[in-house]
Amino acid sequence: MTLKFRDIASRESLILGALSSRERATLLGMSKPCHFHSGKVIFSKDSPGETMMLIETGRVEISLTSAAGNRSIVAHLGPGDSVGEMAVLLGGDRTADAVATNDVTGRMLHRTVLMSFLTQHPRTTLGLIADLCRKLQSTTEALADLSTADGGTRLAKVLIGLFDRWGVEEPDGYRLTPPVSQSDLGDMAGLTRETVNRQIRAWQTEGMLRREGRELILIEPDMLAERAQ
């Protein structure tokens, strides 16, 4: 959590970041509790969406699947992040698929509630706009990068994001838990499972990271940051 590349990775939560803790409490008071079992689809792309969720526990995977059936994982969200705010802010359909990879609990917020809250808090709204801009910029930069960077670099960037968000400090490094499968890593970095496998074992023999069962332990964060440029 206190990984030094905190500043490199971009924040995922748009809504909550712009709120003061008082405002947050107000909003939460207008929400309803909800939960999803592991593996459940929270919503799928193009379905109508009137609500967003604030995650309290668990993990949610956001993904897009191309017409050709190629899946791409856009984000792994967790406690403190919000899911589905896009469709709510847009007033349209869901723009991606969301699946609970763990058991998830959170608070559900209805579109009308959020929108009236925003119209009453112009200052907060400007903060939200700034967050959206930041996110848009980092995505645009990623897009520019992606065409340039090679696979290893892309995978390194993905790992930085994951460790930054999910890494648990331990005596000998940072543990990524629960584990992320190599094919999921591939879907995040735009690589095949096989390539991910080879790259990770290469890094393992270089001593950058270690594995315990399916979990990765990052031993040399600096080396990883270096590898991502």
Add this chain to the structure above:
Amino acid sequence: MTLKFRDIASRESLILGALSSRERATLLGMSKPCHFHSGKVIFSKDSPGETMMLIETGRVEISLTSAAGNRSIVAHLGPGDSVGEMAVLLGGDRTADAVATNDVTGRMLHRTVLMSFLTQHPRTTLGLIADLCRKLQSTTEALADLSTADGGTRLAKVLIGLFDRWGVEEPDGYRLTPPVSQSDLGDMAGLTRETVNRQIRAWQTEGMLRREGRELILIEPDMLAERAQ
């Protein structure tokens, strides 16, 4: 302009799209005229930015250059589009480079003016948020695509965007004018100039498009849309 893939391509202008014509007039009244000669740098990344420009005539190229010196063209903006709104909305530095590829005239708007306008028009602000979300979504989708789609598909998408925005209807097709060099096309699609060249001539012999000097004339829009999936 009335190309059928209008709906595929995403709009570039964030600010103006959300305004009613009355509001637009109000904002324009608070702006100052400005102009840039062809080739002039309008602003460059990481410089402080307090103003944005509404383009009236001419063309502005927005680009990012990676540390490795790899340029990527993010957008070609023209009349009706706005330049530099990101830094203004963020209250921070410029997030990309902007260069006038033609002589450009427009109206300059100061940060303070825009911000106070927005706080006074919450409804418009929500529209702006929706626009930002749409843009964010299309960028995210492009990012997901990039790893999947092959070069030809990516170039096809770039061409769709260009013809949609700049194509001029003619008896035998749509003309892209002024011309865009093959290396620029490469910088937009994440390909080398050579690959762009080969792909374009392949399409030419297929009869999808034709060239006159450096200008492209799109003969079969459907074929191009098809090629982009």
Add this chain to the structure above:
DNA sequence: CAAAATCTGTGACCCAGATCACAGTTTTTG
């Protein structure tokens, strides 16, 4: 209007990473 700069055209070669094809391991589940 000639020289310089910037584009386009094309072949030869190379390589990162995809695909394919199995084998072994770990986890899930009935």
Add this chain to the structure above:
DNA sequence: CAAAAACTGTGATCTGGGTCACAGATTTTG
């Protein structure tokens, strides 16, 4: 707890597109 399902490991091959290296064509500019 055994069978099924889901991961990981690894070699053999294939290939899209990058890199290099020129040659010719157009545009710009002094």
